Amino acid sequence: MNGRNVEISLTVNGETVTESVEPRRTLVDFLRENLALTGSHVGCEHGVCGACTVRLNGEIVRGCLMLAVQCNGAKIETIEGVSDSGEVADLQDAFEKRNALQCGFCTPGMLLTAQELLAHNKAPSRDAIREHISGNYCRCTGYHSIVDAIEAVAQQRGRR
């Protein structure tokens, strides 16, 4: 047995891509190295920090705990995709207004995680917000402003 390359075909942010990958290549490395989509970050590489969060078939997953070969036929969305489409524009604005980012390393993962929470829960409590982002580390902000920003967007979207 060896790590022979495998051809995979998937859609990334709506575009079909076909690439040959080593089985050991993780999804986040595939996005960053093969496709130059460097918005998804690599922190711990063992599932703890959440910097690598992307969407697989509509649900957030750890990009470091999926293999690219497992994504044959899948639909992947990254921070670049949801930024360009405007899907998280209000969250991005709120993060900026409330200083919910400093270095920005955690921000792509935070935004995708927050977006998933708001998709399932229109009016989450602050505790529910904290619980939902518990798997995303931020080493700069102390989280308070992130919770503020997500709460503000939940209220804003509720009024629309």
Add this chain to the structure above:
Amino acid sequence: MKPAPFAYARVRSVDEAVALLGETAEAKVLAGGQSLIATLNMRLSAPPLLVDINGIDGLEGIAHSDGTVTIGALTRHVEAERSGTIAAHAPLIARAMPHIAHPAIRNRGTIGGSIALADPAAELPACLLALGGDIDIAGPDGTRTVKADDFFRGLFETALGPCDILTGIRIPAASKNTRIGFAELARRHGDYAIVGLAAAAQGDGKGLKNVRLAYFGVGSTPLRQPKAESALSSELNGKSIDAAIAALDLDPPDDVQATGAVKKYLAGVLLRRVIKQLMEPLQ
């Protein structure tokens, strides 16, 4: 870090998986990957082949019939968390689910993976033990069923052989006398437990019977507590509760989270909390 090279095979059936595992020594099953890929990335293990079982039809899903709840191995944590069947008929599992890791991990991690891995600090192995569930296994010699009481053998060691696939778990559905309790102490929501306790019993007048306590995070496997269980299975009062705590037979090793002495003390604290829950009938 990056994993060492390995070959990858996506199988379509349990038989195909069992056969492939038999052909390559040290090959590993890939389910949700939420523990396995982390260990590959850290180079804690370097299997020559991953057998990806995610494409096998019929290994996922939750069903309730004839007093039994069946959960397929590939059922994702998130499905169990949101399942009405689990909430109604397996309330102990429902109560444990939110404590397992974080949303992005629950979207991928599987019930079968959690049981097969048997992390000593994990919630589901303890719940399965407290409920007296069964584990269904397919292997080179056909299928077999192992009781939870006989499944967890040692640190990350189970009744599964190297060519076996865990296909599902079965637990007795809750009845109107069923009582459950669950408590866990963790540093941060979603972390593995410092100490945890899953419990099941039958309400019996003002007392309890058939109490089953399963601690996690305090030894190399989830641990039943027969002496404390029988102390609680007669009359329930301040004296019997103190006796149950005194009867806890635990000698937790020190770990990064806490010393053994602290864990042992916390085990008693959790037992008091769980007894309160066991005294409440299910809604």
